[in-house]
Amino acid sequence: MVCRERFRDGRRAIGRAGLVAALWLLASPSPLRATGEGVYLPLPPEKNEVHLLKNAAAMEDLFVRRGYRYEDDGLEAMLARVGAALAPKPTDDYIRYRFHVLRDVDPNAFALPDGQVYVNTGILVLLENEAQLAAILAHEVHHAAGHHGILSYRSARRTLIASMALGPLTLGVGDYFLIGSIYGYSRDLEAEADRLGVRRLVRAGYDPNEMIAMLEILGEDPEGERPAARSTKWSTHPELRARAETIRDLVAVDYPRSALALATPFVAGAPSDPEAHYALAEARRSLGARSGPGGEEELTDREKRRNLRVRYYLTRDERQERLLETEEGKAGLRANMQAARTSCLRALSLDPGLAEAHRGPGFALEALGRLEEAGRQLVAYLRARPEAPDRPLVVAELKEINAKLEQGGSNR
Amino acid sequence: MTDQAPRNILRNLPCAVLIAAAALAPAFARGYTTPGFRSRQARPMRLVVLPPHADFIKSKVVMTDQMTAESAALETEGAKVLQAQIEAKGHAVRILTPEDLARSAMLRQLVTKVNDRYGEEWGRIVYRPRAVKQKRYSAGEDVVRLCSMLKVDGVVVARVVAVGQTKGKATFSYFMGGGSSSTHSYARIDVGILNARQGQVEAFFTGYEASSLGQLTKKAALVMSQATENALGRYPDSATFEAVKDEEVETAADRTDGQGDAEDEAAIQDFEVLIKKSGAAPPSGR
Numbered sequence: 001m002v003c004r005e006r007f008r009d010g011r012r013a014i015g016r017a018g019l020v021a022a023l024w025l026l027a028s029p030s031p032l033r034a035t036g037e038g039v040y041l042p043l044p045p046e047k048n049e050v051h052l053l054k055n056a057a058a059m060e061d062l063f064v065r066r067g068y069r070y071e072d073d074g075l076e077a078m079l080a081r082v083g084a085a086l087a088p089k090p091t092d093d094y095i096r097y098r099f100h101v102l103r104d105v106d107p108n109a110f111a112l113p114d115g116q117v118y119v120n121t122g123i124l125v126l127l128e129n130e131a132q133l134a135a136i137l138a139h140e141v142h143h144a145a146g147h148h149g150i151l152s153y154r155s156a157r158r159t160l161i162a163s164m165a166l167g168p169l170t171l172g173v174g175d176y177f178l179i180g181s182i183y184g185y186s187r188d189l190e191a192e193a194d195r196l197g198v199r200r201l202v203r204a205g206y207d208p209n210e211m212i213a214m215l216e217i218l219g220e221d222p223e224g225e226r227p228a229a230r231s232t233k234w235s236t237h238p239e240l241r242a243r244a245e246t247i248r249d250l251v252a253v254d255y256p257r258s259a260l261a262l263a264t265p266f267v268a269g270a271p272s273d274p275e276a277h278y279a280l281a282e283a284r285r286s287l288g289a290r291s292g293p294g295g296e297e298e299l300t301d302r303e304k305r306r307n308l309r310v311r312y313y314l315t316r317d318e319r320q321e322r323l324l325e326t327e328e329g330k331a332g333l334r335a336n337m338q339a340a341r342t343s344c345l346r347a348l349s350l351d352p353g354l355a356e357a358h359r360g361p362g363f364a365l366e367a368l369g370r371l372e373e374a375g376r377q378l379v380a381y382l383r384a385r386p387e388a389p390d391r392p393l394v395v396a397e398l399k400e401i402n403a404k405l406e407q408g409g410s411n412r
Numbered sequence: 413m414t415d416q417a418p419r420n421i422l423r424n425l426p427c428a429v430l431i432a433a434a435a436l437a438p439a440f441a442r443g444y445t446t447p448g449f450r451s452r453q454a455r456p457m458r459l460v461v462l463p464p465h466a467d468f469i470k471s472k473v474v475m476t477d478q479m480t481a482e483s484a485a486l487e488t489e490g491a492k493v494l495q496a497q498i499e500a501k502g503h504a505v506r507i508l509t510p511e512d513l514a515r516s517a518m519l520r521q522l523v524t525k526v527n528d529r530y531g532e533e534w535g536r537i538v539y540r541p542r543a544v545k546q547k548r549y550s551a552g553e554d555v556v557r558l559c560s561m562l563k564v565d566g567v568v569v570a571r572v573v574a575v576g577q578t579k580g581k582a583t584f585s586y587f588m589g590g591g592s593s594s595t596h597s598y599a600r601i602d603v604g605i606l607n608a609r610q611g612q613v614e615a616f617f618t619g620y621e622a623s624s625l626g627q628l629t630k631k632a633a634l635v636m637s638q639a640t641e642n643a644l645g646r647y648p649d650s651a652t653f654e655a656v657k658d659e660e661v662e663t664a665a666d667r668t669d670g671q672g673d674a675e676d677e678a679a680i681q682d683f684e685v686l687i688k689k690s691g692a693a694p695p696s697g698r
Contacts, residue, residue, distance in 0.1 A: 058480035
């Protein structure tokens, strides 16, 4: 019993000391805590922060190694030009500004504390002009210039030590330093980057209103579950290529509504471009039995969470099968496949050599049960592209069609 | 003394469970395969190992760090070990190195897409691995394109999760846990085998290796070798096959059909014959 009382007294003493320590740490002045004021003077890293900078440097290598970097000389040159006009003079040895594009459909951009600035293709294709790109870069360079990453790390570290003193609440929080850099800092630091970014934008000769326009674009949500794509009028060559590829990437990651929202104005802006029509067809086809953007009532947050859970647990095929159990789903599939076929035919009329435009309708018509037409399209594709890397897949589909035709499933 | 004994047992129980888990790690290694994989009909014999993705978490008292550079070492060693161990089972295996990727933008793009798509599916596989047997999971069309480009029958994709607990965290956890600690360092590898026909996950193996922070940072090769050995313990060698039920064999056999240009041409000709029979005009494009 005596031991237990002593132990209890000891715990009380530790608790009191912890409370004092926590209050001291929480009341400590800026820049110990990141309260919305970046440090624009030299800020040498503390001993425990050196490895964090090393990690930031290693990220550059990681992105290259995993093939996430989007390589387009024109686009990188433009980013470097706009970025150089906006970036302040580095205050520390470890800051060196460089601007890169990442192949990621997430509409995001981020800066690492050593001056690496990344812009995702998912945000690039949404932009309407260079000034909006400048607005993003101006915002991001201020995160690096103001040492927001290091300040956030210090703030988090002290808060965690304080909470540790109060109780065992310090479970893993991930690499706060880099997570903060990529997914956003505190509201104050974000506001500071916006405020100073606008000033820098004006100084570089860009329209500051484009910062607001850019934020509005990012507010769009065609998928109904995450921020995604919208129209773009920015039609320089590298951006066009990035746009077509991003539509394909959106299809690949199963965000067809976003792909469609991006492809529709793409076609409207370039009606004689077969690639645009083909991209629209692929977006339509990938929708499957789903409705298009704006085809459903606005979902509540609860419904969005439920949809995300379904997306997480069920495979793509299972979700499609579930939709096809309803009449709406069946009608949706018919409408989307028909629209995909129409767009492919339009692409073929503009460029008869675009073999891929035979492949899409082949799969679409098979889904509609029009086996002979489907088979013809697939044969045309196989003949036109004997070296196609997806040949085994198309042949397998053709064999399935043959089997169904043999069983008397012809439906011309 | 007597009334403290049961409490001590309870306190030390998690510790005992962990020690037992570490000792029995190979026994926990699980393999989930399709009937076609087991019967060898849909088992890829020529494989390519994509650069594995590793996450190395250094778990400290105050902050948890992602160790990016150390992850790279686990990825490099993981690929080598996978190649060596699958080759030892009699399969032809090549590694796709960063140098290979640097040479071709198209290859890089395909590898990224396959890895991303597999990453999406991986979450579901880990949640319900038994469904691999029902061919529930697929990494999509890009696997077919990648295999066609590299002239292989299948792809080996791996995910590595390594957690290294610092001594500080272990000590802290020991005290907070009242004399027992649930923190331990380990490496876990999940290996997926994708077929070249439809990109389906034909097999999924998972292995666990209890380790230490020092080993994880300084002996990546050793740790990866042991974790992979635990994972691939049930990977059949090239000569081994298992008799599976008729209906399962039938489905599995579908996946191996249509290899080579001659068979492709046969499929096209079959279609043309069927069209002629139905009285319609043959497809154009010849």
